[in-house]
Amino acid sequence: MMFLRYAVYRFFTMLLTLWVVSILVFIIINLPPGDFLSNQIAELRATGQAAGVAKAEFLRTEYALDRPLWEQYLIWVGFVPGPNGFAGLLQGDFGWSFEFDRPVGEIVGDALWLTVLVNLAAVLFVYVVALPLGVLAAAKSETWIDYTAGFVGYLGLATPNFLLALILFYYGNKYFDLPIGGLMDPSLEGEPMSFEKVKSILLHLIVPTFVIGTSGAAAMMQRLRANMLDELSKPYVETARAKGMAPSRMLAKYPLRVAFNPFVADIGNLLPAMVSGSVLVSVVLGLQTIGPSLLTALKSQDQFLAAFILMFVALLTLIGTMVSDLLLVLLDPRIRYGSRDG
Amino acid sequence: MTTLLEVEALTIGFGKADPVVHDVSFSVEQGQTMALVGESGSGKTLTCRSVLRILPEAAQVRNGSVTFFGEKGPINLIEASEKRLRGIRGDRISMIFQEPMRSLSPLHRLGDQVSEVLHLHRNMGRSEAKRLVLEQFEKVGFVDPERSWRSYPFEMSGGMRQRAMIAMAMVAKPELLIADEPTTALDVTTQAQVLGLINRLQKETGMAVILVTHDLGVVANMAEHVVVMNKGRVMEAGRAADVLSAPAHGYTAKLFAAAPLIPEVAKPARALPHDDLILDLTNVTKTFTMRAGGWRKPVEVIACRDVNLKLQRGKTLAVVGESGSGKTTCARVALGSEKPDPGGEVLFRSEPDVPPVRVHNMTPGQRRKFQREAQMVFQDPYSSLSPRMRVISAMTEPMEIHQIGSKAERRDKAAEMLRWVGLDPDMLRRYPHAFSGGQRQRLSIARALTLDPKLLICDEPTSALDVSVQDQILTLLEDIRERAGLSYLFISHDLAVVARIADEVAVMRAGVIVEQAPPDTLFYNPQHPYTKALIAAQPEPDISRPIDLELVSKGAGAPTTWPEMFRFNGGEAPALRELEPGHMVRCHA
Numbered sequence: 062m063m064f065l066r067y068a069v070y071r072f073f074t075m076l077l078t079l080w081v082v083s084i085l086v087f088i089i090i091n092l093p094p095g096d097f098l099s100n101q102i103a104e105l106r107a108t109g110q111a112a113g114v115a116k117a118e119f120l121r122t123e124y125a126l127d128r129p130l131w132e133q134y135l136i137w138v139g140f141v142p143g144p145n146g147f148a149g150l151l152q153g154d155f156g157w158s159f160e161f162d163r164p165v166g167e168i169v170g171d172a173l174w175l176t177v178l179v180n181l182a183a184v185l186f187v188y189v190v191a192l193p194l195g196v197l198a199a200a201k202s203e204t205w206i207d208y209t210a211g212f213v214g215y216l217g218l219a220t221p222n223f224l225l226a227l228i229l230f231y232y233g234n235k236y237f238d239l240p241i242g243g244l245m246d247p248s249l250e251g252e253p254m255s256f257e258k259v260k261s262i263l264l265h266l267i268v269p270t271f272v273i274g275t276s277g278a279a280a281m282m283q284r285l286r287a288n289m290l291d292e293l294s295k296p297y298v299e300t301a302r303a304k305g306m307a308p309s310r311m312l313a314k315y316p317l318r319v320a321f322n323p324f325v326a327d328i329g330n331l332l333p334a335m336v337s338g339s340v341l342v343s344v345v346l347g348l349q350t351i352g353p354s355l356l357t358a359l360k361s362q363d364q365f366l367a368a369f370i371l372m373f374v375a376l377l378t379l380i381g382t383m384v385s386d387l388l389l390v391l392l393d394p395r396i397r398y399g400s401r402d403g
Numbered sequence: 404m405t406t407l408l409e410v411e412a413l414t415i416g417f418g419k420a421d422p423v424v425h426d427v428s429f430s431v432e433q434g435q436t437m438a439l440v441g442e443s444g445s446g447k448t449l450t451c452r453s454v455l456r457i458l459p460e461a462a463q464v465r466n467g468s469v470t471f472f473g474e475k476g477p478i479n480l481i482e483a484s485e486k487r488l489r490g491i492r493g494d495r496i497s498m499i500f501q502e503p504m505r506s507l508s509p510l511h512r513l514g515d516q517v518s519e520v521l522h523l524h525r526n527m528g529r530s531e532a533k534r535l536v537l538e539q540f541e542k543v544g545f546v547d548p549e550r551s552w553r554s555y556p557f558e559m560s561g562g563m564r565q566r567a568m569i570a571m572a573m574v575a576k577p578e579l580l581i582a583d584e585p586t587t588a589l590d591v592t593t594q595a596q597v598l599g600l601i602n603r604l605q606k607e608t609g610m611a612v613i614l615v616t617h618d619l620g621v622v623a624n625m626a627e628h629v630v631v632m633n634k635g636r637v638m639e640a641g642r643a644a645d646v647l648s649a650p651a652h653g654y655t656a657k658l659f660a661a662a663p664l665i666p667e668v669a670k671p672a673r674a675l676p677h678d679d680l681i682l683d684l685t686n687v688t689k690t691f692t693m694r695a696g697g698w699r700k701p702v703e704v705i706a707c708r709d710v711n712l713k714l715q716r717g718k719t720l721a722v723v724g725e726s727g728s729g730k731t732t733c734a735r736v737a738l739g740s741e742k743p744d745p746g747g748e749v750l751f752r753s754e755p756d757v758p759p760v761r762v763h764n765m766t767p768g769q770r771r772k773f774q775r776e777a778q779m780v781f782q783d784p785y786s787s788l789s790p791r792m793r794v795i796s797a798m799t800e801p802m803e804i805h806q807i808g809s810k811a812e813r814r815d816k817a818a819e820m821l822r823w824v825g826l827d828p829d830m831l832r833r834y835p836h837a838f839s840g841g842q843r844q845r846l847s848i849a850r851a852l853t854l855d856p857k858l859l860i861c862d863e864p865t866s867a868l869d870v871s872v873q874d875q876i877l878t879l880l881e882d883i884r885e886r887a888g889l890s891y892l893f894i895s896h897d898l899a900v901v902a903r904i905a906d907e908v909a910v911m912r913a914g915v916i917v918e919q920a921p922p923d924t925l926f927y928n929p930q931h932p933y934t935k936a937l938i939a940a941q942p943e944p945d946i947s948r949p950i951d952l953e954l955v956s957k958g959a960g961a962p963t964t965w966p967e968m969f970r971f972n973g974g975e976a977p978a979l980r981e982l983e984p985g986h987m988v989r990c991h992a
Contacts, residue, residue, distance in 0.1 A: 168507075216484075253886075260612055296500055296501075296502055296505045296506040296507060297505060297506055297507055297508045297509075299457055299500065299506070299938060300498075300500060300506045300507065300568075300766060301508075302455075302457050302492070303492055303493060303498075303518075304492060304493035304519060304520050304571070305489045305490065305491070305492035305493035305498065305523050305524060306489070306493075306519075307489060314511075315508050316508050316512075318508070319508070319509065319510055344712070359769060362657040387796055392510075393510060394509075394510060394555045394557075395509055395510075395557055
């Protein structure tokens with residue numbers, strides 16, 4: 062019951078934050094002077110293409126870019142009706158991409174889901190790798206296991222992602238016949254979902270997941286190791302030993318359980334780091350995520366496209382933090398009941 | 404009598420250094436309580452842990468044997484395989500630790516943690532294990548065992564957690580219980596009850612107990628045999644009655660002399676005059692509002708209520724109480740770092756005939772001056788000095804902040820203050836880690852003195868120290884008070900410590916002062932049940948004066964269970980009445 066109340070409360074604070082983020086995103090995008098259309102109109106005028114100017118002028122009024130900024134914002138979100146009635150984010154209309162001359166929804170469409178897929182895979186990879194290695198490194202601290210894990214981890218942190226990507230592509234293709242670049246076989250693009258397509262996507266995911274996840278996993282492993290070492294020196298570990306527990310079972314039941322908290326709390330930080338970190342990787346690896354689109358949109362001041370992608374990343378982040386907060390409440394009775402130690 | 408545990412020529416060391424436990428031998432008989440006594444660094448903890456072989460990783464047992472004569476025949480615990488030892492830990496030999504707050508996992512329910520012992524050693528079904536654990540919970544004094552089963556440790560007080568630890572240690576009916584300072588972290592009334600519980604359980608089950616402690620009073624109440632250790636060696640061993648009545652070794656005698664005592668008093672003291680007050684707290688109440696995120700209702704907690712304290716210039720006023728009694732809040736209010744609720748007043752007179760400063764409502768200029776004149780000495784000398792600052796910087800920093808003197812003058816002052824507290828000015832260049840606990844506390848006192856304060860607020864200045872060091876620090880504080888004409892507000896949980904240094908004592912419980920008098924009056928004629936409990940709970944190093952548990956439990960319970968004359972009705976406390984001049988008691992008329 063308590064948990065449900067907290068979940069509802071947490072959900073509303075998330076919506077509130079999202080609203081504030083939308084204002085910030087909009088302001089930041091409009092900070093540089095001019096916009097895509099005014100740049101285009103100036104260019105068309107200079108080259109004397111009157112027809113193009115008329116279309117651009119039409120788009121300006123169509124998307125209310127001739128109105129004051131605050132009004133543009135309200136129309137964009139969908140709080141007030143624009144020239145064509147209510148047509149904002151709230152209504153599911155994400156606006157027009159001037160650069161690609163298509164609706165934003167159409168451009169990002171598949172990329173959205175592929176982005177979520179790539180990043181979830183990377184997060185999963187981070188946890189699956191970091192958990193056993195971190196625990197092992199702490200339990201066998203200052204032995205060759207610890208040193209090897211640490212060395213490999215730092216190597217992972219220090220290697221530039223694109224370099225790692227190139228190396229993995231080369232050897233992956235040479236020895237395991239892994240595909241190079243992209244997220245699916247080109248022949249399957251635009252096709253409806255099928256077994257073939259899923260298999261192709263999964264095969265293509267291997268290298269990107271590894272590339273995007275490595276540094277995160279290395280950092281996470283070090284953090285888990287440090288947390289575990291802290292916990293291992295706590296008196297309750299001694300109590301467990303004095304009870305006669307076997308080391309492995311003791312490790313999993315007591316210190317790991319406590320060290321798990323920061324591990325879970327990191328989900329919220331991990332997601333945005335991955336999404337923004339994967340932009341460049343996506344460009345290098347030719348992944349059809351929203352990363353490359355974001356880059357183009359920002360370069361050409363394609364404001365609706367850029368704003369939508371930023372909002373999407375913000376939403377992912379907020380959902381990540383909400384999930385980790387809720388998990389923490391479930392995991393830690395001290396948070397659940399509120400510590401009476403003050 | 405048959406021997407249960409035989410420790411022979413045990414030597415433990417770290418790395419290549421000299422051994423820290425040297426050639427220690429003793430034996431424990433079946434059903435007997437043996438006390439291992441010593442101060443910090445004596446090696447008593449390492450010795451008792453080597454029995455279960457839960458030593459720090461770097462420690463090596465270099466020599467000797469620990470033989471356990473259990474039901475399954477003798478076994479050398481030093482050489483037994485790890486697997487065999489695991490079968491003994493928690494089953495035949497169990498252990499309880501010093502810090503009940505941290506010795507239980509914060510994330511697992513008590514029932515889970517305690518019944519685990521049975522799952523590990525008895526191969527027992529769930530319901531059977533639960534039945535046994537609930538039974539054990541009842542034995543250690545949990546009123547509602549079913550509820551305790553579901554509780555998390557952080558929902559319980561320190562005393563209750565230690566009871567849970569005891570239940571965990573006892574549930575498998577071990578032959579030997581090792582208790583490593585089991586009551587050091589507890590309030591004195593709780594300590595008395597926990598000691599009583601261990602005693603009772605031991606009588607019921609006939610197990611043997613190794614009690615590790617630094618407190619001879621605890622020894623007198625618990626042990627039949629004593630082993631006194633110092634610097635890793637056994638100084639003296641023998642029957643408790645003999646050792647305590649006629650200590651043969653000089654070190655034991657020294658421990659005795661240093662143990663704080665509540666004196667036998669022949670007559671009450673005269674009331675202290677209150678005509679020249681340096682500090683005057685009137686009607687101080689402090690309410691804290693605890694907010695825990697937007698989804699919980701804020702909770703109001705009254706930390707202290709209607710506190711009136713008057714500190715005569717040049718005297719020592721002690722505030723005594725258990726943790727959570729509101730004594731530290733009083734000190735913080737007196738120091739101006741916490742504002743009392745409206746209606747409360749704190750007045751400070753730096754000189755007898757100047758108008759007082761209203762500490763609860765100071766201008767920034769007044770605050771600067773007040774902060775020079777009122778200084779604080781903290782409880783934990785290990786964390787109150789920055790490990791990255793040399794002594795000289797720590798000592799001169801207060802003077803720099805208040806822009807007093809030139810650099811050379813500050814240095815001279817720091818050196819002079821070091822001499823005052825009995826340290827060598829040559830030590831100025833060192834870092835705090837080079838000093839022992841007692842020396843560090845001397846440093847903090849010297850630092851507080853560099854600003855020539857008028858008032859020193861001491862917050863449990865000796866609680867973290869060994870008894871022999873505590874004795875020295877108290878002597879030092881007394882000397883300095885005379886020498887520098889200081890007044891002390893002394894916060895403590897220990898009536899025996901206060902007995903020595905205070906001119907007046909205020910006993911606090913549940914946020915209010917329940918009794919207030921000069922110490923001699925208080926000991927001669929204690930009126931309030933809680934004061935009586937505090938006095939009765941003080942363990943005396945005298946085997947013929949055991950703790951009167953009945954008196955303790957009468958006064959140490961909730962204020963709503965006190966005898967009618969003193970009882971709180973709901974949240975309302977009776978008024979503080981003057982019984983005789985200078986002796987106030989909170990009771991109904």
